[in-house]
């Protein structure tokens with residue numbers, strides 16, 4: 001497996017298999033990488049490190065991350081971290 005062949009993920013909302021390069025589930029529009037991405041980003045990982053862990057390209061992660069932050073209405077890493085703590089993804 002290389003960074004340029006995204007892995008498919010199962011949508012936690014409806015169980016549809018979603019291509020790794022997609023941010024949202026085509027069936028229910030849920031953000032499929034949101035939890036992993038939020039956790040990794042709030043741990044201070046770079047886009048490149050996150051890309052490696054999720055099997056995505058750094059460019060894809062960059063797009064996912066900015067859309068995720070837009071969706072969560074946070075502007076920076078500390079906002080993202082507060083969100084991650086609030087939903088229990090990471091410990092404060």
Ligand SMILES: [Zn+2]
Pocket residue numbers: 011012013014015016025026027028029030
């Ligand atoms: Zn879905």
